[in-house]
Amino acid sequence: MKNLKKISLFVLIALGSAFFALWTYTRYFNEQEIVIKEKTPSQYTSLPSAPQGKAPDLTYAAENSVQSVVHVMVTSKEEIDVSNNPFFDFFYGDRYPRQQSQVRKGAGSGVIISPDGYIVTNNHVVQNADDIKVILNDKREFKAKLIGTDKTTDVALIKIEEKGLPSLKFGNSDALKLGEWVLAVGNPFNLTSTVTAGIVSAKSRNIGINTAEMSIESFIQTDAAVNPGNSGGALVNMNGELVGINTAIASMTGSYSGYSFAIPSTIVKKVVADLKEYGHVQRAILGVSISEINAETAKKYDINEIKGVYIADVSDNSSATEAGIKKGDIILRVDSTLVNSPSKLQEQIGMHHPGDVVKIMIKRDHKTKLFNVTLRNMLGDTNIIKSGTDEFLGATFKDISKKEAFKLHINNGIKIARLDKGKLKDAGLKSGFIIIYVNKEEVKSIEDFERIVNHSSGGVLIEGIYPNGERAYFVFGAN
Secondary structure, eight states: HHHHHHHHHHHHHHHHHHHHHHHHHHHHHHHHHHHHHHEEEEETTTTSSSSSSSSOOOOOHHHHHHHEEEEEEEEEEEEEEEEOOHHHHHHHHTSOEEEEHOOOOOOEEEEETTTTTHHHHHEHHTTTTTTTEEOTEEEEEEEEEEEETTTTTTEEEEEOOSSSSSOOOOOOOOGGOTEEEEEEEEEEGGGSSSEEEOOOOOOOOOSSSOSTOOOOOEEEEEEEETTTTTTTTTEEEESSSSEEEEEEEESSSSSSSEEEEEEEEHHHHHHHHHHHHHOOOOOOBBOOOEEEEOOOOOHHHTTSSSSSSEEEEOOTTSHHHHHHHOOOEEEEETTTTEEHHHHHHHHHHTTTTTTTTTEEEEEETEEEEEEEEEOTTOOOOOOOOOOOOHHHTTTEEOOOOHHHEEEHHHHHOOEEEEOOOHHHHHOOOTTTEEEEEEEEEOSSSHHHHHHHHHHHOOOEEEEEEOOTTTTTEEEEOOO
């Protein structure tokens, strides 16, 4: 009997232990399931296609930015040579004018960056424009004034006379992460106030679209849909901050087909500040020729790590030479920023002014060394370059169009848009004249023209062509 009681007690204890273990096991995994269910949505809400949970709410960013993005309409007049037109020859003989004006229209987008009417857009949107009109999201229209442009970054600044405008604040494009959600806001195909979403696909992209001399390309690549008309529009982050200016698409058809590119806000902010204060960009120059480090470069130059940017050459009397940087060195870092591509290096140097001191980390003979480099301007000194050549010579210039260059069989030049009292007028030049060479050097931009003239001593020889094909030469004193 006693044995039966002992067995019964043992069985009861065993069953109790089993039930307790089962209860504990079930409760533990139920709690784990609850934790997993609670964590899953937040893990995936920052991804473009979440396997569980919901996609991020982009309504705040969209509503915060759409009011600050404007439609930019431009018109420009172009002189067309009709001297070989048989129709005009037959009906009018020599009585009709040999130059006919043609009006061209274009459109793009812009972003209001201050309540008092400053608007940033692309240079290629307003380039050569004779008239700029801005249409706000609330349908109001204003005539805009061109404050300045920078071909090297494809940024332009215009202004309308109005106050209390909705504006976007600059965000930090350097803080963007791959996979982060962004919105593209603009006016594609004249469809005003269009918002598209995507993620940051890559950073510091150089796609070779900007053909300007010493151009800076360090684009933010996204898969947000951008089309013709979006140029100059806003790229904003989820906080509704301006992190880029949309400028290009990768396409074989001219329409969106997967990727778009934006100028980072760090570059835009610096360019805008310069255009406001000086009228054009104060470009800092390191004075080196650079190339990307890849497997081939590493093998050729006995580089043990594929990191940084290789210095192929160093200019005489440059910032780099003065600091002690040599050909064959590898740039690893500018201040606190790692640089692993030429475009990233150009971006970091391009954010500075002449006279700024930057810390550059160099790798030489497999050892690192830090250099303090005082950056210089295009003229080789640390002074701020004033846009004084226009006033000094009494002329206003504009770029020549591709069609005009093709017709005149020239590859470069700047056109005199307006000619007032000054040395050019005294020398005999006229409005419409295209300056191709100064002292036998090619002139591709107003900056080239300023640099050559400022470095000239004695006489200045100008060679160029008029819109009718007539070549001409002029000389004036530099001092």
